[in-house]
């Protein structure tokens with residue numbers, strides 16, 4: 001998470017004064033009232049009413065496997081890599097999202113002078129508005145969901161639904177925006193640079209609450225101005241709020257309400273790995289598999305969460321640990337590895353050692369280490385993670401790794417062969433937006449479903465699910 005923020009901030013130095021918004025002019029179009037049955041918008045039908053016959057084939061073929069023709073076994077890989085947050089380390093998502101929301105709202109109200117009228121409302125009032133994977137149209141104040149080809153499936157302005165007429169007034173009769181089209185073709189082209197200033201995908205449970213913050217801030221500004229604005233300048237404040245919450249130095253300095261709360265009450269926020277899960281990892285180690293961890297979290301926070309979920313000897317499970325890895329750049333760029341002593345950075349390292357812990361780094365260097373550690377020129381490498389850009393799309397497109405996507409929504413929605421028993425399903429499931437994987441009314445896939453189908457070998461609700469099976473289980 002720290003990575004995502006720091007990467008974006010390279011291209012996003014806030015020039016905003018403390019004022020809430022710059023009023024450029026009135027909205028160009030007269031907007032029609034909202035309409036639930038709109039073709040371009042979502043249906044209010046509950047997710048659980050989805051007809052089995054309409055489930056996309058990729059998941060119907062197999063509960064988990066994306067390409068049903070290939071067999072998939074974890075044991076087939078020489079090297080297995082894992083993301084930490086929301087992959088090995090599962091959070092109690094509702095508690096965490098509520099904490100994050102509170103931190104973001106407090107920052108905007110106290111530090112940037114936003115009204116608390118909407119921002120201070122309980123998150124429960126908009127629990128159904130929240131879903132992973134919303135895309136912010138930063139300047140227009142809209143939140144969108146898009147199809148695999150980038151066209152806009154449906155959206156809101158603030159928290160208010162956009163109907164067909166409203167969508168076409170913003171995005172034309174084809175419901176297209178060049179930025180989302182580009183994102184669908186290559187999301188990394190919008191990660192930094194000018195496009196990153198106008199679009200932001202909310203990819204995981206670390207930035208999911210920023211969607212409701214953004215929407216409520218838009219509602220606030222519209223009310224204060226008595227109309228919609230042509231351009232909103234909220235986003236830089238939200239980036240600053242995220243930075244204030246997640247900055248890597250805040251964990252050790254106790255300067256973030258977020259880190260302080262997790263430090264004081266870890267059991268409220270972090271789930272412990274089951275005995276099954278620990279046995280599964282140990283079984284892979286016993287088979288001489290090379291296990292590695294690549295996390296965006298800084299080494300102190302990663303050690304804290306890992307100790308809580310895996311126990312004090314967690315490092316023994318991995319042949320190498322990379323923290324503050326700055327994904328997706330880790331898989332595309334050539335940043336050097338930095339050594340660590342305790343939690344302190346030391347110096348640039350070129351020769352990675354087994355059992356080492358490093359910061360930053362790059363995939364080319366990592367792959368060289370994996371060749372040495374596995375004693376194979378072309379080791380078969382798997383990477384498992386939850387963030388569909390950082391952990392799935394980027395390694396799948398830029399390395400020779402196979403990728404497994406972790407998507408808790410499989411379980412939360414109780415679909416594609418999974419039982420609906422996720423403890424945070426009220427938060428993760430949205431009857432407003434419909435399924436994470438598709439738009440309910442017309443059964444069009446979302447871009448997230450498209451990314452999983454195209455780039456992942458397997459999609460799982462959690463590693464705990466996999467760990468119920470032996471390591472040689474064929475999915």
Ligand SMILES: [Mg+2]
Pocket residue numbers: 083084085086087204385386387
């Ligand atoms: Mg993660």
